[in-house]
Amino acid sequence: LSPDGRQVAYTVTSTEWKDNRYDTEIWLARPGATPVQLTRTAKGSSTSPRWSPDGKWLGFLADRGDKQQLHVLALLGGEAVAVTAVESGVQDFEWSPDGKWIGYTAATAPSKEMKERKEKYGDFAPEDEDWNQVELWLMAADPTTWGTDKPPEPTRLTEGSNYTVSSFSWSPDGTRIAIGHQRDPLINSWSSSDISIVVVADQTIRPLVTAPGPDQNPIWSPDGQWLLYSSSGGDTTSNYYRNGQLMRVAANGGAATRIAASFDEQIGGLSWTPSGIYFVAWQKTDRQLFRIDPASWAVRPVSSKALRIGGVSFSGDGRTVAFAGTTTSTATEVFLSPVETWAPKALTTISEQLAAWSMPTSEVVSWKSRDGTTIEGVLYRPADFDPTRKYPLLVVIHGGPTGVDVPQPPVGGVYPIWQWVNRGALVLRPNYRGSAGYGEAFRKLNVKNLGVGDMWDVMSGVDYLVGRGMVDTARMGSMGWSQGGYISAFLTTNTDRFKAISVGAGISDWMTYYV
Numbered sequence: 469l470s471p472d473g474r475q476v477a478y479t480v481t482s483t484e485w486k487d488n489r490y491d492t493e494i495w496l497a498r499p500g501a502t503p504v505q506l507t508r509t510a511k512g513s514s515t516s517p518r519w520s521p522d523g524k525w526l527g528f529l530a531d532r533g534d535k536q537q538l539h540v541l542a543l544l545g546g547e548a549v550a551v552t553a554v555e556s557g558v559q560d561f562e563w564s565p566d567g568k569w570i571g572y573t574a575a576t577a578p579s580k581e582m583k584e585r586k587e588k589y590g591d592f593a594p595e596d597e598d599w600n601q602v603e604l605w606l607m608a609a610d611p612t613t614w615g616t617d618k619p620p621e622p623t624r625l626t627e628g629s630n631y632t633v634s635s636f637s638w639s640p641d642g643t644r645i646a647i648g649h650q651r652d653p654l655i656n657s658w659s660s661s662d663i664s665i666v667v668v669a670d671q672t673i674r675p676l677v678t679a680p681g682p683d684q685n686p687i688w689s690p691d692g693q694w695l696l697y698s699s700s701g702g703d704t705t706s707n708y709y710r711n712g713q714l715m716r717v718a719a720n721g722g723a724a725t726r727i728a729a730s731f732d733e734q735i736g737g738l739s740w741t742p743s744g745i746y747f748v749a750w751q752k753t754d755r756q757l758f759r760i761d762p763a764s765w766a767v768r769p770v771s772s773k774a775l776r777i778g779g780v781s782f783s784g785d786g787r788t789v790a791f792a793g794t795t796t797s798t799a800t801e802v803f804l805s806p807v808e809t810w811a812p813k814a815l816t817t818i819s820e821q822l823a824a825w826s827m828p829t830s831e832v833v834s835w836k837s838r839d840g841t842t843i844e845g846v847l848y849r850p851a852d853f854d855p856t857r858k859y860p861l862l863v864v865i866h867g868g869p870t871g872v873d874v875p876q877p878p879v880g881g882v883y884p885i886w887q888w889v890n891r892g893a894l895v896l897r898p899n900y901r902g903s904a905g906y907g908e909a910f911r912k913l914n915v916k917n918l919g920v921g922d923m924w925d926v927m928s929g930v931d932y933l934v935g936r937g938m939v940d941t942a943r944m945g946s947m948g949w950s951q952g953g954y955i956s957a958f959l960t961t962n963t964d965r966f967k968a969i970s971v972g973a974g975i976s977d978w979m980t981y982y983v
Contacts, residue, residue, distance in 0.1 A: 469519075469783055469789070470519050470783070471519060471523050472784070473783030473788035473804075474499070475543075476496070476815060477506070478790075478792070478816075479515060480492070480493060480495050492513035493505055493508060493509065493513065493514050494507045494514045497815035497816060499804060507530065507548065509531070513530065514528050515529050516528055516529045516561070518562065519563075520563050520567050521564075521565055521566065523543070524543055526541045526543060527540050527563065528541070529558060529561070532550065535554065535557030536559075538550070538551050538552040538561050549614050551614050552572065553619070556577055557575070558572050558573070559602060560573045560636075562636065562637070564609070564642045565638055565639075565641070568608065569607070569609055570606075571605070571638065571645060572622075573605070573633050573636065574602065575600040575601065575653075578600065599652055599653050599654060602634070603624055603632075603633060604625045604636055604645070604666065605624050606668065608620040626649070626673065631651075632650055633647050633649050634648045634649060634650055634661060635648040635685050636648070637686050639719070640689075640692045642668070643668055643669065644665050644666065644667055644692075646663060646666075646695055646719075647665075647666055647673075648663055648697075649661065649664060660682075662675065662677055662683055663684070663697055665719065676717065676719075677697065677717060679699070679724075680702045681699070681703055681704045682698075683700075683715070685697055685738070687740050688719070689740050690740065695718075696727075696745065697715055698713070698714060698715070699713045699715045701715075706912075706915075709908070709911050709912045709915060710908055711733065712734055712735065714726065714728050714738075727760065728760055728767050731749070731758075733907060734904065735747045735749055736748055737779065737780050740762075741782045741786025743786035743787055744759045745760035746760070746770070746807075747760070750872055750905030752905050753844065753872065755776045755777050756769050756770075756773065770810060771810060775812060776876075777791050778791065778793065779791065779792045787806060788806060788807065789805055791803055791805075791812075794876060794877075796830060796875040796877075797877060798819040798877060799819045801816045802814070802815045803815065819877075822878070828849060828886060829849050829853070830848050830876065831846070832845070832846060833847045836928065837925045837928045838927075841913065841925070843898060843899065843900060843925045843928065845899055846873045846875050847894065847897075848885060848889045848896075850889055851890075858937065858939055858940040859892065859893060859939060860892065860894070860939075860944070861894045861895075861930065861933060861940070861945075862885075862893050862947070863895075863930065863944070863945070863946040864885060864896070864948065864952070865898065865900070865926065865946070865948030866948070866952050867948070867949050867950030868902065868951050869900070870902060870903060871903060871951075872903050872904045873903075881949075882972055883947060885897075894933065894938060896933060898926050900922045901914045902914040902922070918978075922955045922958065923958055923962060923963070926946070926955065944965060945966055945967055945969065946966045947969065948972060949972035949974075953971045953975070954971075954976075955974075956971045
């Protein structure tokens with residue numbers, strides 16, 4: 469959302485059939501006007517739109533022939549121009565609050581040894597021994613130099629062999645940058661995440677949070693006195709399935725305190741605006757927007773359950789919010805709403821492309837598992853469903869395990885769910901124990917019970933539908949991807965009730981996965 473709350477930049481992904489790829493481009497929507505496409509990157513995508521504080525420029529990332537670079541586009545008209553030329557490409561960026569600077573992150577350039585090895589052997593590297601650290605850079609946001617042969621010279625703010633920047637956030641006065649960093653960019657090193665403060669003027673770095681376990685994603689208060697961040701609270705063993713902790717710490721240092729501790733789900737999409745602290749979180753198969761009162765730390769829902777909310781973005785004064793939302797029968801649309809008097813209005817009409825489609829129905833169903841736990845799932849039925857008939861059943865199991873399946877229109881990804889339903893099958897997508905949205909206690913029910921409890925939940929769901937007289941038990945199949953693939957593999961060796969089972973990217977031997 470633009471700082472004045474009047475324009476929304478968003479991305480749309482479409483299919484490039486000829487090139488066999490997906491293309492993501494940036495669009496612009498204004499209330500009462502038809503959305504327009506702003507970018508068109510040939511053979512690549514345009515992502516991460518960010519407004520300049522004065523709303524006159526839109527920055528974005530795109531690979532237009534020389535790695536992913538930062539580009540800027542004037543909203544009054546003209547071509548987009550690249551303002552960086554980083555050998556390894558730009559990973560992320562953010563305007564300073566006064567609009568005079570842009571901070572960005574980029575990996576260090578490949579070493580001479582790496583280049584020689586790639587030239588000789590191709591894309592070969594010793595596993596977990598070779599990487600490029602991610603550094604934070606600062607460059608002047610000077611429009612008079614953009615598109616010229618004299619671009620501004622960037623300044624490196626962080627460096628070192630044991631330091632990779634994973635996130636950063638400008639202070640409201642633009643004098644400091646809070647950074648989340650870890651020892652290296654390897655996939656398991658997120659557990660070493662800490663938070664530090666970079667003073668822009670002299671480029672000094674002061675550690676702020678150095679507790680065990682991951683502490684990351686710092687967010688400033690509007691007055692610049694405090695920071696919020698997500699933390700495991702020092703937990704390095706069970707933090708994989710427990711709720712993360714939302715912490716508050718003074719920007720000048722001191723003991724951190726936990727807030728919103730009674731909220732029983734994972735907090736995401738955090739924003740601290742002049743009107744309060746906001747976040748989004750799953751509530752079973754709904755995803756809602758919540759507000760934390762900075763005076764009492766009380767949590768209350770802002771949105772209604774009519775829309776399942778994805779990404780959110782606030783105006784400068786925090787009074788207006790733009791968000792991506794979907795319902796059981798619509799594709800994702802972009803909405804705009806006042807925060808205090810929730811009244812979302814759609815700015816896009818993506819769902820119109822579904823008008824001519826045959827629309828199966830989807831609904832949330834629930835049943836009791838073997839140990840008495842209530843399990844929910846999404847059941848898809850043909851549009852001409854006949855309750856007197858018995859139908860083939862396909863069970864499709866999500867990954868994670870902390871994924872969550874919801875009633876929605878055409879499901880993309882691995883399996884052609886709607887096509888199967890339109891050919892006369894039922895599809896059940898169970899939110900087995902460990903799924904997101906049902907609280908910490910539910911999420912840890914498969915701890916030391918992996919596969920076993922999951923199978924209870926899947927098979928009890930099958931029995932529930934069989935008991936309703938809906939299923940032809942001679943024509944049942946199961947499939948899943950990742951953790952869903954593992955559960956499918958477990959079903960393969962523990963039941964013979966399915967005619968066929970597909971194991972997608974599944975783990976069949978945890979010991980080999982561990983080592």
